[in-house]
Amino acid sequence: xxxxxxxxSLHFFLLGLSDEPSLQPLMFGIFLSIxxxxxxxxxxxxxxxxxxxxxxxxxxxFLSNLSLADICLSSTTIPxxxxxxxxxxQSITQGGCLLQVCFVxxxxxxxxxxxxxxxxxxxxxxxxxxSYTAIMHPRLCALLILFSTLISVVSTLLIGLMVLHLSFCxxxxxxxxxxxxxxxxxxxxxxxxxxxVLTYTATFLFGGIPLSGIxxxxxxxxxxxxxxSSVRGWHKAFSTCGSHLCVVCLFxxxxxxxxxxxxxxxxxxxxxxxxxxxxxxxxxxNPFIYSLRNRDxxxxxxxxxGLQV
Numbered sequence: 344x345x346x347x348x349x350x351x352s353l354h355f356f357l358l359g360l361s362d363e364p365s366l367q368p369l370m371f372g373i374f375l376s377i378x379x380x381x382x383x384x385x386x387x388x389x390x391x392x393x394x395x396x397x398x399x400x401x402x403x404x405f406l407s408n409l410s411l412a413d414i415c416l417s418s419t420t421i422p423x424x425x426x427x428x429x430x431x432x433q434s435i436t437q438g439g440c441l442l443q444v445c446f447v448x449x450x451x452x453x454x455x456x457x458x459x460x461x462x463x464x465x466x467x468x469x470x471x472x473x474s475y476t477a478i479m480h481p482r483l484c485a486l487l488i489l490f491s492t493l494i495s496v497v498s499t500l501l502i503g504l505m506v507l508h509l510s511f512c513x514x515x516x517x518x519x520x521x522x523x524x525x526x527x528x529x530x531x532x533x534x535x536x537x538x539x540v541l542t543y544t545a546t547f548l549f550g551g552i553p554l555s556g557i558x559x560x561x562x563x564x565x566x567x568x569x570x571x572s573s574v575r576g577w578h579k580a581f582s583t584c585g586s587h588l589c590v591v592c593l594f595x596x597x598x599x600x601x602x603x604x605x606x607x608x609x610x611x612x613x614x615x616x617x618x619x620x621x622x623x624x625x626x627x628x629n630p631f632i633y634s635l636r637n638r639d640x641x642x643x644x645x646x647x648x649g650l651q652v
Contacts, residue, residue, distance in 0.1 A: 353436070354435065355434070355435050355437065355515045356435075356516045357424070357435055357517050357519060357522070358516055358518045359424065359615075360619070367431075371425060371429065374421055374424060374425060374623075375425055378418075378422070378425070380627050381413065381417045381421075381626050382414055382418070384630030384631065385414045385629065386410075386414065387630065387648075388406065388410040388630050389407045389410050390647055391643040391646075392407040393407065394643070394646070395646065395647075397639060397643070398640070398643055401479040401481075401484045402464050404484050405457055405487075406461070409461070410629065412450050412453045412457060413454070413626035414626075415450045416446075416447065416450035416451060416622065416626055417623065419443060419446040419450065419521070420443070420447065420520065420623070421623065423521065424520045424521065437511075439522075440517075440522040441507065444502065444503070444506055444523075445499045445502060445503045446499075447521065447522075447523075447622070448498060448502050448524065449496065449498070449499040450495070452495040452498050452499070453492065454594065455549070455550050456491030456495065457488075458553065458587075458590065458591055458594060459491075459553035459556040459557050459560075460484075460487040460488070460491060461587050462556060462561060462587065463560055464479055465560065465584040465587055466564055467479055469567055469568070469580050470563055470567045495549075498545050498549040501545055502524065502542070505537075505541055505542070506527060506528075506538075509533055509535070510531060510533045511530050512530060512532045514530065515530060519614075519618070520615060521622070523618065524542060554595065557591060561584075568580045589632050590625070590632055593624075593628060593629075594621075594625050600617060601614070
């Protein structure tokens, strides 16, 4: 096959979730609604946390940063998909595709790190309640956010440099609704062994380490909760970390589902549909999980919307 150097003018073609013309208006309406709900819901979380002094705590500080990452991740993929459906033009430039790959990885890794930081916060709150204020001071919280951002940027630079040096064939069709890294690598005509090794290594380091931190934190939390003799203590501990645990299960459960579907699916299009559960749905549901299960957050949202004096 003919090849094109990475310095040339290239256009990829995002085939989306379906090529049925009759389904395009329905998909446009569904994903536009999902995007608006995601942005509005997470923006309300950010505004509620920043406007209510009672929510100026480490837990809600991390939550507002997670909401910002959710907005950014959704804004990286859904708007381009909506534009493609509206204009009936599936093309995306090589630069645009590279940016999409990098931003998706950046914000996905950032969410991993933020969930780990939130798990550590819950661990300190439940296992060391008397020392919570001394341990989770504002400087440590800021350092955790800074470190999470730095880790995400470093991983993104590695991925970006890797993709930038690929040479591609003339078949530039991506059976996805955004430039997913694995699909982009499959289109390369050059040797991709090093790229695949680097991808798996980066995923293990920057995704596995935060997950290990979350598992360790919750193992310590469960161990501490089991030592409590009262049901009231159990309920208080669960209410303290219940929302975060739901988000963790949703985020990593959806990621595991995508991984399993990629192993058993007989077509890349089915994998693209499954990936919606990882890149779209959790970001939309996070605000509902934290607002519906949290009395303080519900009160702050009522004040923000003028429903409570």
